[in-house]
Amino acid sequence: MRDVSLGMPQLPAPDFPAEVRGRLEADAQEVIARYPDSRSALLPLLHLVQSEEGHVTRTGVRFCAEVLGLTTAEVTAVSTFYTMYRRKPSGDYQVGVCTNTLCAVMGGDAIFDALKEHLDVGNDETTADGKVTLEHIECNAACDFAPVVMVNWEFFDNQTVASAKRLVDDLRAGEGPTIEPTRGAPLCTYQETARILAGFPDERPGAVAATGGAGHASLVGLRLARGEAAPGRVVAPRAAPAGEPKDTPGGQAPPTHPSSHDAPQQTSASDPDHPAGPTAEEGE
Template identity: 65%
Template sequence: MSLAPETFDELREIAARYPQARSGLLPMLHLVQSVEGRVTPEGIQACADVLGLTPAEVSGVATFYTMYKRHPVGKHHVGVCTNTLCAVMGGDEIFACLREKLEVGNDETTADGSITLEHIECNAACDYAPVVMVNWEFFDNQTPESALQLVEDLREGREVVASRGARITSWREAERVLAGFEDGLVDEGPASGEASQAGLRLAKDNDWKAPEA
């Protein structure tokens, strides 16, 4: 099935943001994932058509980046950081618990299509280790128990809110934001978490400041 005309319009809209259209390819592939649930041959063809590239050229790009998936992703993508610091702080144990509970291996999707589980690399939240990401939203300071509760809530369709972010929508809706289309959730969540403010709080308590100009 070819993509809908509206999707082609949006692909062209992305390409038009740049001095050279090809620069739009990464966000265009994010849009393909939001519409198709993965990078499909039809999505690759559509990007190639819009940019005047061959499907092989587009595939060559799509296969380079970890976030692009060629098999269907579940409603939610759950990423467990197992880079060294998070792994040591408990990320390995969390990942093992989730694998067992969800009965999937790395980068696999549960039988009911609700969750794709993946171990991920450092996601720049080391002061909140161990970190779990749901649809690329932060879930800080996780434990095996909290992570198991998290995936259960996701599977049951309960409302889930990120530690520093918005309420969870779906992986596809997240991909649409990455393609550059706002979803209106920007004002949810805090400016920062507790660890982000650790130095700031100490400075206030001690009346430490940068010197006056």
């Protein structure tokens, strides 16, 4: 095999030790059995090898390729596309600071800059003790709780520079963190998180109970799907012409409703002054 970019020969990726290989193969077969096409198991298998080594190594790529019958190029293409797959050694705790628009203006940028100085690392770098990897991340759909910090994909809401510093100090201080996420399951290491993402049971004590129940909006949607609640209606504005119905069956706006032009119509109907002519096939 030759590294084209450098023009230098590249040694084949080493294999896992026999004991590790046997254990991973058993896990891999359990994952593959969940899919009608084995190729579909690639994403969870990448999490599986990441749970073994802390990042996706050449050995992990080789393993995935062999058990799925893919080329290493195909596996590498996927593993380098998704940011949840680490490509180099990282810390036990992946600390991500949201620096997207709302979090940034609410203090996310200040938190990220303060943590870089406090930890003496740059973006996507790991502390010397191997505990924390810091990175800025994009929106995690938690804008109501900005600014948000995530540790191994668990949420820490409404953070400040001071609380974020306490958080990373806690992560580095002992055998395990004492500050728990704002919501969701208790923290575990990045490698343990990767195994859960591969589809294996979350064995943390109280993890399921800690996640809590679904929120009000989700439960309303579930009741609607089950037919247990009446759907909402589209209601005409108060200024609707006299005698016009306030609502119509199926939630459609009345023909004279101010927004009735938004409904799908034939081109000629939507623009009577420029009706659509026949298509080429119709004219032949």
